[in-house]
Amino acid sequence: xxxxLNVTTHSFTDCHAQAAALAERVAKRLRMSLNQRxxxxxxxxxxxxxxxxxAQLSKETLDWANVKITLVDERWVPDTDERSNAKxxxxxxxxxxxxxxxxxxxxxxxxxPEEGLAAxxxxxxxxxxxxxxxxxxxxxxxxxxSFFPGxxxxxxxxxxxxxxxxxxxxxxxxxxxxITLTLPTLLETESLFLLVTGNKKRDVLADARxxxxxxxxxxxxxxxxxxxxxxxxxxxx
Ligand code: 6PG
Numbered sequence: 001x002x003x004x005l006n007v008t009t010h011s012f013t014d015c016h017a018q019a020a021a022l023a024e025r026v027a028k029r030l031r032m033s034l035n036q037r038x039x040x041x042x043x044x045x046x047x048x049x050x051x052x053x054x055a056q057l058s059k060e061t062l063d064w065a066n067v068k069i070t071l072v073d074e075r076w077v078p079d080t081d082e083r084s085n086a087k088x089x090x091x092x093x094x095x096x097x098x099x100x101x102x103x104x105x106x107x108x109x110x111x112x113p114e115e116g117l118a119a120x121x122x123x124x125x126x127x128x129x130x131x132x133x134x135x136x137x138x139x140x141x142x143x144x145x146s147f148f149p150g151x152x153x154x155x156x157x158x159x160x161x162x163x164x165x166x167x168x169x170x171x172x173x174x175x176x177x178x179i180t181l182t183l184p185t186l187l188e189t190e191s192l193f194l195l196v197t198g199n200k201k202r203d204v205l206a207d208a209r210x211x212x213x214x215x216x217x218x219x220x221x222x223x224x225x226x227x228x229x230x231x232x233x234x235x236x237x
Contacts, residue, residue, distance in 0.1 A: 067101045134186050137195055
């Protein structure tokens with residue numbers, strides 16, 4: 001384990017062990033909140049990396065009926081689409097013990113994220129933050145949530161003093177239109193995790209932290225350099 005400023009890195013040689021360790025840690029957080037407040041709130045990323053983590057978390061024994069789960073970002077596609085993060089969460093995380101949890105989607109059937117924004121913002125408002133845990137992922141281009149390089153609402157989404165909870169995002173490499181929780185919203189959490197795999201992403205993270213060359217513009221840098229919430233990176237090759 002290494003700590004640098006606000007970022008602690010937990011490195012594993014085995015990816016199954018990495019997913020298991022994070023599942024255990026997040027479950028512990030949720031239990032703590034369930035004991036103290038009677039309910040718990042979790043926000044997770046989509047993409048391919050969290051599958052094993054989701055599968056292992058779904059088997060943790062806790063009072064899932066009082067846990068709400070939402071996404072840090074979503075591709076603006078219906079939950080029948082293979083690219084839908086909601087579909088992934090429903091098929092891999094909301095299973096086993098966790099089948100009793102309540103899922104709060106970011107997508108609605110409005111034609112665009114702009115038109116769906118008010119409804120999604122209202123759902124997040126109704127969650128009554130803080131989150132107990134937020135689990136981010138990261139792309140090779142240094143994006144996290146839908147904070148994509150070149151995104152049309154990137155500066156606004158990363159503004160720590162911004163008032164929007166949720167924003168639409170269009171970006172050249174985003175695939176489809178997106179909707180994303182903003183950085184200040186994601187930082188309204190008791191714990192913050194960044195789940196990454198592979199040497200390429202390890203290097204991207206190191207460069208982003210140091211602010212080297214193009215890495216200065218990696219959106220994930222805003223997560224790594226903020227001082228509101230400690231960041232725990234879970235890495236495996
Ligand atoms: C999404 C995610 C996104 C993801 C990264 C990493 O909807 O795409 O929430 O931010 O975490 O793109 O994706 P992979 O895990 O597939 O590499």
